[in-house]
Amino acid sequence: MRLRIHRGTREIGGTCVELECEGARILLDLGLPLNEPDLSVARLPDVVGLESGSADLLAIVLSHGHRDHWGLVPKANSAIPVVMGTAAEAVLGAAAAFIPGGVALKASQYLVSDKTLTIGPFKITPHIVDHSGFDAYALEVEGGAKRLFYSGDLRAHGRKGGLFERLVRNPPREIDVMLMEGSSLGRLAIDQAFPSEKDLEQQFLDRFNRTSGIALVACSAQNIDRVVTVYRAAKRAGRTLLVDAYAAEVLSATGYDTIPKPEHGWSNIAVHIPQAQRIQLVRSGIASLVDRYREFRVWPEQIRDNASQLVMLFRGWMMRDLERADALSGARVIWSQWDGYLADGAGARLKNECETRNIPFETIHTSGHASVPDLKRLAAAIAPGRLIPIHTFGREAFPGLFDNVMLAEDGEWIDL
Ligand SMILES: [Zn+2]
Ligand SMILES: [Zn+2]
Incomplete structure (x- = not known):
């Protein structure tokens, strides 16, 4: 060979x-x-x-x-x-x-x-x-x-x-x-260790407990370990994790019973469909895909009224939906991916927007x-x-x- x-x-x-x-x-x-x-x-x-x-x-x-x-x-x-x-x-x-x-x-x-x-x-x-x-x-x-x-x-x-x-x-x-x-x-x-996902869970729990409004976590839905970390911290903080249709589909696709998903038998997880995603789903002819999340859906007014009990798996463009719903009071953004993505593009825009809006912004991440x-x-x-x-x-x-x-x-x- x-x-x-x-x-x-x-x-x-x-x-x-x-x-x-x-x-x-x-x-x-x-x-x-x-x-x-x-x-x-x-x-x-x-x-x-x-x-x-x-x-x-x-x-x-x-x-x-x-x-x-x-x-x-x-x-x-x-x-x-x-x-x-x-x-x-x-x-x-x-x-x-x-x-x-x-x-x-x-x-x-x-x-x-x-x-x-x-x-x-x-x-x-x-x-x-x-x-x-x-x-x-x-x-x-x-x-x-x-x-x-x-x-x-x-x-x-x-x-x-x-x-x-x-x-x-x-x-x-x-x-x-x-x-x-x-x-x-x-x-x-060369002698340095990385924080573990368990360490991160504790950090998230601490931040969630110190956030008066909605906690917005910007991580990749395909980083399943991280989604589980965020979910566990949310649950321990007495909060519900909101995921969009994309994250819901990815979590379901794992096929693992141990991974939280908006399905029967799981608590503290719910689905919101941002407006831009709704339009995209209709355009792609797959709007019916969200039907199976009906029992788990939350609506903009509920996000506003229950902000202190929610954690959202978040991307920068979802800010518009939260603003429209008047759900940003007391919010905090936690960046949970590689810091390099903050140098330009969507990451940099999100960081700037948080500064402008006086929303606390920090990174909790591990390699x-x-x-x-x-x-x-x-x-x-x-x-x-x-x-x-x-x-x-x-x-x-x-x-x-x-x-x-x-x-x-x-x-x-x-x-x-
Ligand atoms: Zn890899
Ligand atoms: Zn690689």
Whole structure:
């Protein structure tokens, strides 16, 4: 077996790894590069047959549903089978109707944790991991008597941190090459830890208790861990979490009984449909989709009258609805995603608007990626023959932190 990283040896974004064994090939991830956010001009990596199709290119295996791992799939030949998690597929499908450039991918086979999948000469064993993207996997691939472990994106401090500990306690054995993500390198000190989702729950609870009006939390509905954190804090504060149709659809799509959603059996969660969303749903011919949330609907006057008992999963454009409903008295905005998004665009506009309106604005967030001490534990547990950095802007730091590091170049073939 041999591999080449098409993108990711020196950057986060556009992750794509090609594996070849006995005349057959597969791809692990096919992400959109961060510096080419426009799909229409972004170029596919130089993989034979990716555009035209090729009998020996057997599958594109996606570690999880973040666009930097699947975003170029719509440009690939549609005959190439896509393999991903069931819930990741469902969440992307539910989101597609609501998101500009949203795409519903269709998998031909599914990743199931610890179940080995055979594709040609490749035996792929997925390991479900803790990450801010839902239904995310690390991938163990065996081919030609060699063994590769690709970490995908992962962390230990989320709501499913136990999955990371399980991997460290019971690691895949005799790994020849490990591709390990290093998103955190260069972003924080090497001995620094991130706050956990549990820490965040406590912070949210504290802020909700100190907010006299509605608490508005700006986080991605697809960051399911975070939605659960916000929901739990809301419930503990005696508040109800308001979600829009998009978030309601995404939460339902997870298919997990343990994840709160506006369905029978769940309390402290309700649905509001902002005006712009109502119009969009009608235009897209899917207005009937909200019918199933009828029992859970709240109306603008109820938001105004019960503001002190509500937390809203919020985006900047929803401010208009809250203003129209006269529901902003005593409100607080909590930014719960990467701070970099506040530099320009919708994030910067929201921050400015809060300043103008005298609405308190603060950030409560934690990373979707492992800290350096956690990465060290993982690398030590797996103890690969060679460890190659991927999904990182900080590869130079790897040799000083981990054993057996090999720095690869984009496009270079490496024999396992
Ligand atoms: Zn990710
Ligand atoms: Zn990523």
